[in-house]
Amino acid sequence: MQDEPTPTELIKAVADFLRNEIAPGIKGHNAFKLRVGINALDLVTRQLALAQGSDAAEAARLKQLLGADGPLIELNRALCEKIANGAVDLQTPGLSEHLWQTTMDKLAVDQPNYASYKRELGKK
Amino acid sequence: MIEGQLARCVASWFPGATGITGAARLSGGASQETWTFDVVHPDGNVGAILRRAPPGYGASPGRAAGLDAEATLMQLAHDAGLPSPRVMHVLRPEDGLGRGFIMQRIEGETIARKILRDEEFARARPILARQLGRVIAGVHGLPAAKLPKLREMSATKEIADLEREYRSFNWPRPVFELALRWLRQRDPGPSQEVTLVHGDFRHGNLIIGPDGVRAVLDWELAHFGDPMEDLGWICVNSWRFGEIDKPVGGFGTREELFAGYEEAGRKVDPDRVMFWEVMGTLRWGIMCCGMMQRFRQGPDHSMERAMIGRRSSETEIDLLRLLAPREG
Known part of the structure; x- marks a missing residue:
């Protein structure tokens, strides 16, 4: 077992x-790059907090939709194949809800400030 | 260095020029560079831009129109009275600067967030969509006989290209599959009218001043195809920068864009525009995935590239908003 502090605590501290000590003193292109770097660390923190739960829920939905089990990536490959060949489409019960939930869970990690995401959060 | 070569080059075609000053690299990768500089002249300095592939980078990659074609298109647009820089000089081998051209520098802003938020552009924002409709109509109407050789694209070819690229990533994305299927099923077939298409008509490639649009830049992706493609591309949500209720670049409505286009004597097919908006959204998503691939494979191991890979999910939510909108 690895000791504390947790990866999340370490990344947050960095x-x-x-953000608070270094960024105010940096100018120009490096300021932009630093902001991108801080955004990347924040993204990792969100992923560490959220991915386990959303991946499990996604796998459960896929199992239901496909009537099959396996690693998450294989389930996604199987769904892709079914969408590509028309075996499932937006009329298929649960597909639209699954794609929406999966995408919302990605945005919650990738870009929670994205305007489309914030708008959709207000819907069910 | 480049200053010496530029000064010699400029002296050979700019009467009275005594040198150049302030050369600075603006952007671009290894194969294509953009430089800004001033031509020193007794009557006052003249702002100029060099766009070039340095010596050793001859052929233009993949989809690119090529720098010679870009120069021709810019000059044609300028001659037709469209907002476009004047091309001052097309590079010759004896210039020793590689391939490319030198154009007039036009002052203004290309950064979307400033154009959409700064007070300076408050008067421009309400008129831009209509203006851009007229401008892109002018681009589509450029005289066919004078146009350079360019690739010809159709919706069918574009879908196939996007699909091939997406499959090459070998990473499953059910929303992209849904979009590809939607596009294949609604492929409108060959356009009745095939015109010059700018190919990248959006924020970043438009110089905007307080008075409105001043120049259309970056003809790298110009091709022949369905003119509705350009109208769809500028409506893609990725270019709205948060102003999601203003489909045209975050500053205007489709109706304004279409009105400007039709004022210039051309016809809009709104269904086709919507088709190309979906295509464009998917295209940007696949381009984001491509950035992430290049980050992995190097040599550009930059954080920016890596993080753009995490923006492809933005296009997934935008595709769902287009293809499977929810109530509420």
């Missing part, structure tokens, strides 16, 4: 240091 991101906060860069």
